Amino acid sequence: MGSVQTRTASHEATPAPAILAAFEAAKGFMPVDEGLALYAAASEAGRLGLPLLEIGSYCGRSTILLADAARAAGVTALTVDHHRGSEEQQPGWDYHDPQTVDPELGVMDTLPAFRRTLHRAGLEDHVVALVGRSPRVAALWGTPLAFVFVDGGHTDEHATADYEGWAPHLAEGGLLVIHDVFPDPVDEFTGQAPYRVYLRARASGAFTEVSATGSLRVLRRTGPGL
Numbered sequence: 001m002g003s004v005q006t007r008t009a010s011h012e013a014t015p016a017p018a019i020l021a022a023f024e025a026a027k028g029f030m031p032v033d034e035g036l037a038l039y040a041a042a043s044e045a046g047r048l049g050l051p052l053l054e055i056g057s058y059c060g061r062s063t064i065l066l067a068d069a070a071r072a073a074g075v076t077a078l079t080v081d082h083h084r085g086s087e088e089q090q091p092g093w094d095y096h097d098p099q100t101v102d103p104e105l106g107v108m109d110t111l112p113a114f115r116r117t118l119h120r121a122g123l124e125d126h127v128v129a130l131v132g133r134s135p136r137v138a139a140l141w142g143t144p145l146a147f148v149f150v151d152g153g154h155t156d157e158h159a160t161a162d163y164e165g166w167a168p169h170l171a172e173g174g175l176l177v178i179h180d181v182f183p184d185p186v187d188e189f190t191g192q193a194p195y196r197v198y199l200r201a202r203a204s205g206a207f208t209e210v211s212a213t214g215s216l217r218v219l220r221r222t223g224p225g226l
């Protein structure tokens, strides 16, 4: 994975040691520097008083940070995941973890681990988990959001659908955060679809870039154009 650049400010919110420890102990794919940037962005967006949304929770690693930022802001963290895993997490692929397979059904099910993660972190009450395919949930959605974190499927089909389905629900001043943005194909490990979505958001004229940390990009909605 290629690290791009990191910009931080001393006034940014940081998670309490117990929350950071829970994040580090949770199964998942986000390194600590990106987690801290995610937390700072979620905390800032929470000041808008609107829900924070995550697409792609897996076993709840990043969700811990969103949930704690939501708790502190007095808002709700919403998560969208079918909990059947992305393409690269299926049996036979590099990111497969056999422990995520339901032994009775023989298919992936990360929902039990996700729930255990949030319960152990004491954050269950701050999260509403929407279990289903992102475009189907988005098609029913009508509430403005302060924060949209895109970390679901990494194919062009899925990443594009996540952007098209959820970015229009961002309130002005809200933050769009995209994970696994790899401008250089040498660095990519699950494809460059998130990078293409990032470029599309930038080209829309509706967003201004706020920060870049590793493969995490934070953009602020500053206008119409979606």
Ligand SMILES: C[S@@+](CC[C@H](N)C(=O)[O-])C[C@H]1O[C@@H](n2cnc3c(N)ncnc32)[C@H](O)[C@@H]1O
Pocket (backbone or CB within 6 Å): 027, 028, 029, 030, 055, 056, 057, 058, 059, 060, 061, 062, 063, 080, 081, 082, 083, 084, 085, 086, 110, 132, 133, 134, 135, 151, 152, 153, 154, 158
């Ligand atoms: C890269 S993982 C998320 C990692 C997580 N944010 C973390 O910090 O560990 C991607 C997740 O997106 C989910 N996913 C993929 N495509 C989806 C879709 N179309 N709708 C809902 N969830 C999806 C998968 O089930 C998987 O749990």
